[in-house]
Amino acid sequence: MAVLETENLSRNFGGLAALNHVSIEFRKNEILGILGPNGAGKTTLINVIAGIYLPTEGRILFHGQDISELPAHQRCRLGIARTFQLVRPLPGLTLLENVMVGSLFGKGLGQKEARRRAAQLCEFLGLSGVTRDITRMTVLEIKKMEIARALATQPKLLFLDEVMAGLNSDETREMIDLVKKIHSRGITIGIVEHVMRVIRELTDRVVVLDWGEFLAAGPYEEVSNDPRVITAYLGEEA
Amino acid sequence: MRAWRYFLYILIAIILLTLPFYTGVYLLNVIDIILIYLALALSWDMLLRSGQISFGMAGLFGVGGYTAVLLHLNAGVNPLFSIILGGLAAGVLAWVIGMAVLQLRGMYFAIVTLALAEIFRVIVRNLPDLTGGPEGTVLPSAIFSGNSTRTYWLVLAVAVVSVMASEIFRRTRIHFALTSIRNDEVVAKSSGIDVFKYLVFIFMVTSAIQGMIGGAYAHIYGFVSPEGSFSVDFTLLPIAMALLGGMHSTWGPVVGALVLGIVSEFLKLKIPYGHLLVYGLIIVIAILFFPQGIVGTLGQRFKRTGKV
Numbered sequence: 001m002a003v004l005e006t007e008n009l010s011r012n013f014g015g016l017a018a019l020n021h022v023s024i025e026f027r028k029n030e031i032l033g034i035l036g037p038n039g040a041g042k043t044t045l046i047n048v049i050a051g052i053y054l055p056t057e058g059r060i061l062f063h064g065q066d067i068s069e070l071p072a073h074q075r076c077r078l079g080i081a082r083t084f085q086l087v088r089p090l091p092g093l094t095l096l097e098n099v100m101v102g103s104l105f106g107k108g109l110g111q112k113e114a115r116r117r118a119a120q121l122c123e124f125l126g127l128s129g130v131t132r133d134i135t136r137m138t139v140l141e142i143k144k145m146e147i148a149r150a151l152a153t154q155p156k157l158l159f160l161d162e163v164m165a166g167l168n169s170d171e172t173r174e175m176i177d178l179v180k181k182i183h184s185r186g187i188t189i190g191i192v193e194h195v196m197r198v199i200r201e202l203t204d205r206v207v208v209l210d211w212g213e214f215l216a217a218g219p220y221e222e223v224s225n226d227p228r229v230i231t232a233y234l235g236e237e238a
Numbered sequence: 239m240r241a242w243r244y245f246l247y248i249l250i251a252i253i254l255l256t257l258p259f260y261t262g263v264y265l266l267n268v269i270d271i272i273l274i275y276l277a278l279a280l281s282w283d284m285l286l287r288s289g290q291i292s293f294g295m296a297g298l299f300g301v302g303g304y305t306a307v308l309l310h311l312n313a314g315v316n317p318l319f320s321i322i323l324g325g326l327a328a329g330v331l332a333w334v335i336g337m338a339v340l341q342l343r344g345m346y347f348a349i350v351t352l353a354l355a356e357i358f359r360v361i362v363r364n365l366p367d368l369t370g371g372p373e374g375t376v377l378p379s380a381i382f383s384g385n386s387t388r389t390y391w392l393v394l395a396v397a398v399v400s401v402m403a404s405e406i407f408r409r410t411r412i413h414f415a416l417t418s419i420r421n422d423e424v425v426a427k428s429s430g431i432d433v434f435k436y437l438v439f440i441f442m443v444t445s446a447i448q449g450m451i452g453g454a455y456a457h458i459y460g461f462v463s464p465e466g467s468f469s470v471d472f473t474l475l476p477i478a479m480a481l482l483g484g485m486h487s488t489w490g491p492v493v494g495a496l497v498l499g500i501v502s503e504f505l506k507l508k509i510p511y512g513h514l515l516v517y518g519l520i521i522v523i524a525i526l527f528f529p530q531g532i533v534g535t536l537g538q539r540f541k542r543t544g545k546v
Contacts, residue, residue: 050428072427082428090421092486093414101418104411106430111411153430 001028002061003157003188004049004080009058011048018044020212021058026157031179031189033199033206033220037233040209042192043085046159050082051075062157076106081155083146085162085192089134095141096122096130099148106153114152121148125178140171144178151182158182160191164198176201196224208232254394258387266386270393272499274455277400278476279483279491281447284407287486288440289420290343293473294351295448297358298328300467302449303456304362307375310457317381318392321453328449329442336438359468374463381457389458396454400447404488407440416440478517482524484531493533 002025011019019041026032034042047053049060051072060068067075081102090098099118103109109117122130125144134145143163150158160179164172172195179202183189193199199206200220208215208223210232216223223229258266278295285292306324309315315323339350362369369375382388407413415436418426427433452472456462475498476491483494501520505513528535 052424052428071432073430073432076428076430084425088422088425090418090425092417092421097414101414101426101429101431104414108430149425149429 002026003028005061007059009048009060010056011044011053012056017212019048022214024207024214024217026188026190029186029188030204031183031191031202033203034190034192035206036209041212042209043161046082046161050080076153079156081150081153082159083150083161083163087142087146089142089145091135093134094131095127095134095145098134098145099152102149102152118152121151139166155187157188160189162192164193164195258390263386266390268503270390272495273393273397274451275476275479275499276492276495277397277451278448278472279479279495280400280404281444282476283480283485283491284404285440285444287416287420288437290437291348292351293348294354295476296468296470296472297355298332298445298448299452299472301331301358302328302452303462303467304369306453307377307456307462311377317457321450321457324453325446325450329446332445333438333442336441340434340437340441355468359464363464372464374461377460380460392454396451401488403447408488478521482521482531484533487533490531490533494531
């Protein structure tokens with residue numbers, strides 16, 4: 001069963017079709033890898049699904065409900081959460097308070113309950129020193145905080161946009177295990193990643209985009225041998 | 239520790255309430271003005287916490303003043319109640335305007351608010367039958383027949399309302415919403431915050447406070463006029479106070495208003511008219527060397543030395 005489907009989803013920026021009639025589905029409880037070379041439209045896809053941009057054309061169905069016109073905050077409350085490719089901490093709030101933003105507004109909890117839940121999530125993700133100033137944390141910690149903030153909204157579908165980028169191999173290992181832990185809580189995950197061993201280990205299926213167009217979908221082993229995919233990544237043979 | 243704190247609060251409250259009994263009328267008048275600017279500075283800072291800069295304070299201040307005075311004069315509304323209605327009128331007006339212009343952000347929103355203050359002034363000027371036109375409207379008597387003690391209590395009440403509103407904004411979920419919106423709107427809406435709703439709400443509340451202050455001011459001085467009630471002073475001085483004291487807090491604007499208020503009164507006596515020059519210099523120096531303001535800079539220093 002599909003948690004979320006896109007139907008002929010398109011988004012233009014001026015004359016550029018960042019997404020061009022893309023129809024894909026996120027199946028319940030799967031980890032779906034979203035692949036493609038730079039500029040393929042992976043982040044745009046997340047932005048359109050999360051409601052940061054409205055689609056130029058096409059529909060988005062979440063549990064069968066058409067959410068194409070809904071504003072971002074309502075989609076969040078329905079259960080779509082995401083992290084950002086370039087981390088976006090909120091200075092002026094502590095680590096714990098950053099996470100609380102998700103539980104206060106995405107989940108609609110009161111302050112006391114939101115604080116308790118945020119503390120639980122920080123522990124779950126191995127974040128300590130929750131009263132620290134957010135501007136004095138490592139990249140790994142800020143990435144974890146973003147995941148915690150997204151989880152605090154209690155999502156059904158979670159997008160992870162290059163959460164491994166900038167991490168060393170130990171940290172990447174830790175993050176892979178974390179994603180598995182999150183997935184075991186029954187959350188469907190869409191993950192954008194350039195590190196192929198991460199994709200191979202984590203995903204049930206992948207979709208490949210190229211120049212805003214759908215190229216292929218299926219298990220990683222299958223798709224990675226698809227000549228069209230190889231061409232998209234490496235170019236035509238001379 | 240806690241008991242000490244309450245003791246301190248009660249002491250401050252008693253001192254504030256009994257101030258008229260050991261200060262002269264002149265000093266009391268100075269305190270009135272400082273408290274009025276203090277309340278305006280706080281309300282401006284409350285909107286700033288959402289990242290929006292308003293230059294329209296004088297407009298809503300004037301609308302509140304005119305509403306209060308005209309309701310009292312023409313409809314016989316009790317002066318105190320008319321002050322509250324002045325605040326409500328400014329709030330409703332801000333709601334309507336906010337719905338229309340709060341799709342704008344930052345400088346664009348600031349420019350619109352700047353125009354608003356001017357538009358109200360022009361409208362008031364050109365409705366002589368209702369507002370008295372360019373000459374304004376004079377009340378037969380100031381509120382409390384000009385009794386300076388009771389007037390002071392009224393101003394104190396207005397300032398306390400502003401401080402309380404500011405503290406409510408700092409302690410509830412509103413604080414989280416505004417801080418998120420100010421720092422990163424994309425994160426805010428991705429986390430479920432209805433950005434537009436919060437911006438309209440905060441604009442409405444701060445405008446209502448400004449309208450209420452304007453109503454009190456108009457009743458205290460017993461008149462309203464286009465140039466006086468919409469004076470740019472009511473926009474610029476509170477902004478300077480909030481910047482000097484420190485933004486995004488309750489104590490910053492309060493300290494800024496006290497310091498600038500006292501300094502400018504002192505300068506007025508020492509160098510008549512030259513005080514504005516020194517006033518401007520203080521603000522420039524403050525912004526250059528203490529961009530966090532007095533409270534922000536002191537707070538950081540204490541944090542660094544580990545003493546709280």
